[in-house]
Amino acid sequence: MQMMKVALSQVSPRLSDVKANLAMHLSNIEQARHAGANLIVFPELGLTGYWLKDSTLDVARTIEHPDICELIDASGDVDVVFSFVEETKDHRFYTSSVYASAGRVVHVHRKVYLPTYGLFEEGRHYARGNDVQAFQTNDVSMGMMICEDAWHPSVPYLLSLSGVDLMIIPSAGPGRALSGDPNSGSQQFWERVVRTYAQLFTCYVVFVNRTGFEDGVFFFGHSLVAGPQGDIIGGIPTHEPGMVVVDLDLSRLRKERFRTPLLRDENPYLIQRILARGLGDVN
């Protein structure tokens, strides 16, 4: 696939109301299909809302749950990235993002970095994912990370080693509006991160952030896509819900990686050697 149409679905889920959010997801998938999108991406915990606390137990679903199956089934004509509280058979709860295509699950990413500081308390409820893996669908190589995962450069780095064309970051990023700028400080930081990763890893980066308020906490939206030169190629530059379809020209990657062969020159064995030696005094 040389041209890929990605729908950024910047939504404001209803807190702990899976039925309502499922209906909203299905409706947006339909809308993306009409717009000719190949992929639609929903934000972190789009199916459940974020500030769940004890209601985590009520909204958690196994991947075989009928609600989740319904969403996977809806990926017939358009690939879907959605996120929910995934419960395993042994009753561990993860913040997961699923990549579904042609009615089946292609990949599940379980959030590996759970922020538990300041206003965040994810470590209280969720188990930590323990893998970061790229995957392939329709000849496109991709990787997912969820929100805080992207604040640890090791996560996109590990994905980049597989030469991914596209990194997808579903997020529930809260904004702190007192930055002196019409855009929140967090939004500015995220934009820098997304653009920098796109440029350093010569790939496309899709960042989809939710909107709305939960208990007064403001989610700032501003979903965007950056291209392999760190250029913004599309997005929703507001904190309002919305959807935009962005065209990704994957043929650009060939020229970019020839021009700036960072991927070719990357030396993971250097890291492997150092890690094998042990961090010693560094830690």
Added chain:
Amino acid sequence: MQAQEICENLAAVARGVIPVLTAFLKDEVHKAGFSDVVFGLSGGIDSAVVAYLAVEALGKEHVHPIIMPYKLSSQNSIDDALRVVEDLDLTSKTIDITPQIDAYFADKPDSSALRRGNKMARERMSIIYDHSVVYRALALGTSNKTELLLGYGTQFGDLASALNPIGDLYKAQIRAVAKSLSVPLSIQQKPPSADLWEDQTDEGELGFTYELADAVLHLLVDERMSVDEVVEQGFDRELVQLIKRRITINQYKRRMPVIAKLSSRTMGIDFRYPRDWGM
């Protein structure tokens, strides 16, 4: 850094908050199943800012200010409140609280100003909550961050509300937002007052200026400085200690009542749900 400079910086960073605050009101009011809000309009800058934000967020027909003077309230305050009503083309209600306050204190003539002030604040809040039924409206809080941190307010009185759009803004930031919202100049420029008795001013009662309070609070709270570190910035130790003590001893006003824990799931301790649960 001196207080004035800190307050100027605080004001400068508040520039982008209006769209976020209007979105907050719209989102939190609508998802609770309401369209309307009700609040006390005192003629001061805080409730005026709330009025302007609410109109921008919800539309004037959904905004219900109540003016609740006591016989000692200054005419200026009432006039300023009416100026807001007129400027925003609102329908307001004026309820004089003198009869019930005076009836209550008729046989308690020696009651302190504190008791009277608290009683008036609670009377007003009781009227606001009564009107939340009349208008099917949520009660908006009008306490700012400076007041909330200092505990300068009456528990279950002016501190009570369903939603507070301005509780994370210091007084200096409220002034900046008021300017952006074009709140009437007479309100922007007058000294803040709870207007509980004649010639009362907040700064007179607190014993320090809002500028000093904002600066010290900002350093203690947002910058997480110790008392010593704030003093090193050039602030008076006694003042810093006084403010630090006020923050600490008034924590109870910012929390729900403490419940004796007996079971495995106790409200406020380990029965943990978001306020917006089920909305």
